[in-house]
């Protein structure tokens with residue numbers, strides 16, 4: 272891509288084929304081998320650090336959130352709190368790019384390539400933003416898409432298991448996540464998890480079970496996650512409309528982050544947190560009666576967390592697993608769902624170039640309670656069957672796609688939205 276930053280550095284490209292004497296070449300880990308070619312075309316070579324300096328972005332406070340699950344939710348909560356407190360803020364992540372409550376770009380990657388992120392940072396600064404909240408994926412850490420960014424705060428949500436196809440092993444995945452936290456900058460760590468290795472300097476922590484800088488002393492989950500937060504001598508209550516125990520971690524991390532980043536009173540921050548309504552497609556109640564919830568759980572831990580948070584109810588689950596993605600998570604997802612749910616309807620979730628029937632079989636391999644399984648390749652039919660069989664008092668969970676608006680089959684994106692599909696099926700039954 273090429274970005275025109277205007278007067279000063281002017282045009283910058285991260286592809287040697289777009290570089291010339293008027294277009295500087297941003298040299299990164301991914302394209303360094305093409306720098307000689309760009310130079311030969313008369314292009315000035317610049318590094319991400321050099322570009323950030325040139326654009327004078329140092330006073331933009333960048334907040335980076337990483338972890339297997341909860342990045343989008345925690346990032347959105349921080350963004351919402353900071354905006355509510357009156358700070359101009361930008362948000363970059365899985366759902367796209369936003370500035371001061373306005374959507375600027377549609378979703379692409381969770382962490383875009385270096386040049387795109389720096390362009391977003393420049394845009395945020397030109398809109399007067401003080402904060403730039405971004406999700407940092409494990410791919411981005413490994414590929415150094417975040418090179419040159421001096422983070423004001425780095426946040427850890429959790430490290431369970433995903434993307435092992437890319438990283439090769441769970442050890443390699445954990446090492447990549449840990450590598451993000453080795454510098455002496457400010458960091459906020461989930462104390463209830465012991466997987467992450469981090470530099471203790473400037474480390475703050477949050478937790479529910481273990482002693483932490485920001486510690487949840489008591490909580491309730493009914494009707495929305497609420498609790499009492501203790502920070503040294505200060506004890507403050509907070510209330511939210513978020514569903515699920517795991518969201519207690521996300522909101523606590525967000526409150527702690529806002530407190531570390533600003534000079535605001537923690538009580539004010541907790542009040543602002545109450546206005547965060549959650550993220551589309553994450554524990555989104557699509558229908559109250561019958562109770563049907565759509566969630567983006569697409570890992571073993573995500574499924575476990577969502578089911579655990581509804582354990583007082585009988586639950587039916589519709590889900591699949593993505594094609595051309597980590598295959599090792601498929602049986603584990605099956606096991607997690609079938610060990611708690613009354614019935615699982617296995618279906619397609621972006622099979623991409625793979626055979627959806629084979630993906631379903633790989634999920635089934637992890638399930639011992641085979642009598643609980645029904646396989647329906649067509650996702651709409653699977654949802655239809657589950658709604659048909661849903662008994663009074665039960666909950667239907669439709670997992671994996673969240674706010675996605677397509678189903679990717681054989682390289683084609685076909686419009687499909689779980690929430691809309693559920694509404695259509697319910698409407699046709701009246």
Ligand SMILES: CC(=O)N[C@H]1[C@@H](OP(=O)(O)OP(=O)(O)OC[C@H]2O[C@@H](n3ccc(=O)[nH]c3=O)[C@H](O)[C@@H]2O)O[C@H](CO)[C@@H](O)[C@@H]1O[C@H](C)C(=O)N[C@@H](C)C(=O)N[C@H](CCC(=O)O)C(=O)O
Pocket residue numbers: 272285286287288301302305365379380381382383384385408409410411
């Ligand atoms: C596997 C993977 O992550 N691949 C990423 C990688 O692709 P690549 O290494 O194949 O790129 P490449 O084509 O070799 O080019 C490397 C660089 O050389 C440059 N180039 C290339 C040719 C040339 O002649 N001259 C030249 O300068 C290219 O412009 C590019 O800058 O570098 C590209 C440019 O930065 C990325 O767009 C691409 O992401 C692909 C599209 C992708 O799907 N990635 C997914 C898996 C991903 O990153 N997902 C994560 C996690 C999702 C989550 O859990 O939330 C994400 O952050 O979204």
Ligand SMILES: Nc1ncnc2c1ncn2[C@@H]1O[C@H](COP(=O)(O)OP(=O)(O)OP(=O)(O)O)[C@@H](O)[C@H]1O
Pocket residue numbers: 338339340341342343344345365381406428429517518520521552553554566567568569572573574576577673
């Ligand atoms: N703190 C958490 N711990 C465990 N699971 C969580 C947590 N927060 C969210 N989840 C589960 O993970 C799903 C995805 O949440 P979210 O979109 O916030 O994560 P993410 O890390 O951004 O995911 P992705 O990498 O796919 O973009 C949720 O729908 C929920 O099922």
Ligand SMILES: N[C@H](CCC[C@H](N)C(=O)O)C(=O)O
Pocket residue numbers: 569592593594596620621671672675
């Ligand atoms: N960030 C995740 C999202 C997975 C969502 C699920 N619907 C799928 O397609 O597997 C990934 O790209 O692996």
Ligand SMILES: [Mg+2]
Pocket residue numbers: 342343364365366381406
């Ligand atoms: Mg995300």
